[in-house]
Amino acid sequence: xxxxxxxxxxxxxxxxxxxxxxxxxxxxxxxxxxxxxxxxxxxxxxxxxxxxxxxxxxxxxxxxxxxxxxxxxxxxxxxxxxxxxxxxxxxxxxxxxxxxxxxxxxxxxxxxxxxxxxxxxxxxxxxxxxxxxxxxxxxxxxxxxxxxxxxxxxxxxxxxxxxxxxxxxxxxxxxxxxxxxxxxxxxxxxxxxxxxxxxxxxxxxxxxxxxxxxxxxxxxx
Amino acid sequence: xxxxxxxxxxxxxxxxxxxxxxxxxxxxxxxxxxxxxxxxxxxxxxxxxxxxxxxxxxxxxxxxxxxxxxxxxxxxxxxxxxxxxxxx
Numbered sequence: 420x421x422x423x424x425x426x427x428x429x430x431x432x433x434x435x436x437x438x439x440x441x442x443x444x445x446x447x448x449x450x451x452x453x454x455x456x457x458x459x460x461x462x463x464x465x466x467x468x469x470x471x472x473x474x475x476x477x478x479x480x481x482x483x484x485x486x487x488x489x490x491x492x493x494x495x496x497x498x499x500x501x502x503x504x505x506x507x508x509x510x511x512x513x514x515x516x517x518x519x520x521x522x523x524x525x526x527x528x529x530x531x532x533x534x535x536x537x538x539x540x541x542x543x544x545x546x547x548x549x550x551x552x553x554x555x556x557x558x559x560x561x562x563x564x565x566x567x568x569x570x571x572x573x574x575x576x577x578x579x580x581x582x583x584x585x586x587x588x589x590x591x592x593x594x595x596x597x598x599x600x601x602x603x604x605x606x607x608x609x610x611x612x613x614x615x616x617x618x619x620x621x622x623x624x625x626x627x628x629x630x631x632x633x634x635x636x637x638x639x640x
Numbered sequence: 641x642x643x644x645x646x647x648x649x650x651x652x653x654x655x656x657x658x659x660x661x662x663x664x665x666x667x668x669x670x671x672x673x674x675x676x677x678x679x680x681x682x683x684x685x686x687x688x689x690x691x692x693x694x695x696x697x698x699x700x701x702x703x704x705x706x707x708x709x710x711x712x713x714x715x716x717x718x719x720x721x722x723x724x725x726x727x728x
Contacts, residue, residue, distance in 0.1 A: 487693075578704050585707030588714070623700040630697060 427525045441525040448509045448522065488629045492547065496632060499539055504625045507532065511587060511617030515610060524587040526580065533580035536628040544635035579627060586620045644726045651720055655713040662709020669702045
């Protein structure tokens with residue numbers, strides 16, 4: 420966790436591929452999330468165990484939030500948003516374990532997430548309104564605003580990536596600076612704040628994706 | 641060597657100023673938006689969930705301005721492109 424650079428560290432290379440510590444931590448996150456999901460869905464029963472209750476509560480929370488923002492066809496968006504929330508949430512928090520670094524404190528990871536969110540906006544827009552209907556929202560209210568629309572697409576995607584990256588990296592750097600300046604146990608209150616910020620940022624990333632999808636599929640613009 | 645020292649010292653001051661000025665505006669904006677949201681919730685407690693969600697989205701958008709300043713400060717400190725002109 421205590422890393423003091425803005426570029427990731429290369430752990431090993433295989434031919435032209437460089438495997439950084441970010442990639443390896445992301446693999447760990449993927450394994451943890453997959454194992455939990457497999458264990459959770461292997462045996463469902465009418466009388467749920469405590470574990471099943473927790474999983475169902477999480478799923479219902481995702482479903483409820485998606486339904487509030489996206490009135491039309493919320494079912495298509497629930498898996499995407501659930502994945503984004505769970506994956507980013509786990510990624511933000513795994514850096515608190517000693518020896519692991521936060522994958523989302525690397526601009527490459529957050530840009531990948533932002534590109535996924537950007538693509539989903541278009542996929543949902545085209546799926547709900549058709550290609551022509553979706554493209555027509557670029558010329559509203561007039562054709563003159565087309566450059567502004569295109570610029571907004573790019574800047575909001577970059578803003579999504581940079582926001583998550585900056586929040587996560589700043590939390591890590593504050594902890595690193597305090598370890599260096601004050602010493603042992605001093606960063607604990609800031610790490611507690613970092614937990615809260617990590618969860619809130621995961622929520623914000625998902626809810627902004629949802630809002631962008633909702634804007635893309637709404638007929639009035 | 642002389643010019644490298646100038647670049648480094650100016651970079652430190654610039655990074656500090658970027659964070660100070662870049663943090664001031666968003667901090668005021670966040671405070672103001674939270675005040676207004678609390679007013680609205682006090683007046684209409686039944687709309688609290690909707691107001692909170694909008695508040696969080698708005699705060700995220702405001703806060704990203706401070707994050708831009710932070711990223712600029714990081715670029716100045718750790719990935720300064722201007723040092724490359726001095727060190728060949």
